[in-house]
Amino acid sequence: MPVAFSVDPETLRKFKLWFKIYGVILILLGAASIILPGIATLATAITVGWLLIAGGIFGLISVFQSGPSSPGFWWNLITAILCVLAGGVILFNPVKGVLTLTIILVAYLLATGVSKGVMAFHYRNVIPKAWGWVLFSALVDFALGVIILAGLPGSAIWVLGLLVGINLLFTGVALITAAIHCESANTPPQPSATAKA
Template sequence: MIRRTHTPTTPARSFRTVGIVFAGLGAFAILVPAAATVIVEQLVAWLMLFWGIAGLLFARSFRAFSEWKIVAAGFAVVALIGLFFVVYPGTGAAFMTAILIAVFLMEGILSILLGLRMSGQVTHWQWIVASGACSFILGAVILSQWPQTANWVVGFLVGLNFLSTGIAMLLVSRAARR
């Protein structure tokens, strides 16, 4: 009789598997950013819809408090926005892209100001200014082509994130094997 023993999954193997999956998803999203944008948008839309519905059910348990209607209204807004994005795909991508533009522009301005303020106190403060300039330029470039960028920018950025995470996991798996 052959006896099989279960060998536990090593951390290196787990990191490798996760790395391959993330890198593959990231490459797909970068190669087909419009499709990835739709997928991300719909995922967010459905999550918002379910979050809003669950929140409405949760708000009912607070009926003893006078503020329960405010809580319910907030969750109703979340559910309605999610439903709107589910029914009208594309509007969610435009909205998410607009938020990304605002974040990149604001982060850029704040980093530049922070770096300049730190100029007399910290060495290499120029890197903070350079980082802020990169964020601001990225926001301005996306804004200059908006709303057309809404068709692909979310998927592309998510793809970059997944690809870099996947590569990091693959590198960690190599180090863990040693």
């Protein structure tokens, strides 16, 4: 569950102390997840379970509010029910849920590795200076997928927590760095009163 942020310079200046505090909290959570990846993996699975249930419930509400005559009613209904069921299964047995989520992660890494590899060779003639980096990224994704797959089921215990921890750690560092350097960020010029008139 990746964490992302997008903040304009003015907001950073105004709330830079809070962004620093938030960054420190993310770094601490990330470090804890890296040190105790098993607990973080379990927490990730439980969080995903609750998110699936919440998403499924909101989906059901939306489907029934739109009515059976709306396009894609049955497809949306089945999807919402499956989300609730999947979340319930993960929460009922989070350990098995961890294994399922890890297998999904492996499939994602292998698929993106292959697709990026094909894309890299397509870019070879179009963008000769960049295709090598795309290929390197593809090889990293594919290698990670193979390593995690080779370690299953044992790798399922730690891999999700470790990846979430790394993501939280670097997001925290990025937030703090952005907050520290926000004074030098460019602010778009404000239109003058005469320009408005």
